[in-house]
Amino acid sequence: MLRSGNVPKANALHVDLNITHQKNCSVLVEFLRVNVTDPRTLLLNYSIVQIGEDPVGAHNGTGSLDPGITTIGTLFTPDPVLIVNTTFVLLTYVVNNDKVPIQVINKTFDVPRCLSASAKRDPHLTTFDGRHFGYQGLCWHTLVKDCRNVNPRFEVTGKFEPREMEGPELRSRTTQVNVRMDDHLISLTRDNHVLVNGRAVYTPKFRIDDDNIKVYRQADHVTFKLSEAELVLEWYGRDHSLYATLTSADYIGKVCGLLGNADGDARNDFTKRDGDITKDVVEFGESWRISELGC
Numbered sequence: 001m002l003r004s005g006n007v008p009k010a011n012a013l014h015v016d017l018n019i020t021h022q023k024n025c026s027v028l029v030e031f032l033r034v035n036v037t038d039p040r041t042l043l044l045n046y047s048i049v050q051i052g053e054d055p056v057g058a059h060n061g062t063g064s065l066d067p068g069i070t071t072i073g074t075l076f077t078p079d080p081v082l083i084v085n086t087t088f089v090l091l092t093y094v095v096n097n098d099k100v101p102i103q104v105i106n107k108t109f110d111v112p113r114c115l116s117a118s119a120k121r122d123p124h125l126t127t128f129d130g131r132h133f134g135y136q137g138l139c140w141h142t143l144v145k146d147c148r149n150v151n152p153r154f155e156v157t158g159k160f161e162p163r164e165m166e167g168p169e170l171r172s173r174t175t176q177v178n179v180r181m182d183d184h185l186i187s188l189t190r191d192n193h194v195l196v197n198g199r200a201v202y203t204p205k206f207r208i209d210d211d212n213i214k215v216y217r218q219a220d221h222v223t224f225k226l227s228e229a230e231l232v233l234e235w236y237g238r239d240h241s242l243y244a245t246l247t248s249a250d251y252i253g254k255v256c257g258l259l260g261n262a263d264g265d266a267r268n269d270f271t272k273r274d275g276d277i278t279k280d281v282v283e284f285g286e287s288w289r290i291s292e293l294g295c
């Protein structure tokens, strides 16, 4: 999380900021009302622009913080091509009901390189580098794992099972996701249950391995964070959808599996387990099936 450096004065009619990364590498900018008891409405005009040599479109918006409303947010998704440790400037003018400026926030924040991938219903899979493909495989497959050496620090696997038949073609979907990290095996089930080494954990939030692994159970999904790799998984079990984001420079281009190698080049994403690149989606998919796990 990136936190604003603004230090609001006590009882001032000001806003503060929270800037956080969200699913699919989007960025949420939240405006927080500092003095919640003040009866005046705060009007916001903001503009988010990238710092750099090439001009890019600004993300502009307006909003109002009426009395009783403490937070509003704006979500924007930077162009993935530009998300290489990019610095953005958020310029916000805050005025009161009389349209008199009372605060200008000129806040600079960095967005680290971030890549997103997904395994869900059709089109089924999208790699970190944005290649969409349908692969109707069955049983357990490697989705993404550390491929820096022969002893991966982590591996995320998905179980594909057939959908209810809708015609003669077999179509599969993800029904469970397992994450293996050191001695820990965390399973995310289709009912959004979480199992740690086979035992169900029902607390809404828990940590493992000195905070390296954090799991949050929410209403319709489970969020899994692996701090070391800056890998975030969001699992919507009932929707059979997994979203993954990866931001660590240590792992960019050094992962492998059905979600690709995250090096920014979609053309090499069909790299098989043996390192060869294929154009055949079935050959690629089958190479990542984990035959020893069965179905």
Ligand SMILES: [Ca+2]
Residues within 6 Å of the ligand: 129, 260, 261, 262, 263, 264, 265, 266, 267, 268, 269
């Ligand atoms: Ca690639």
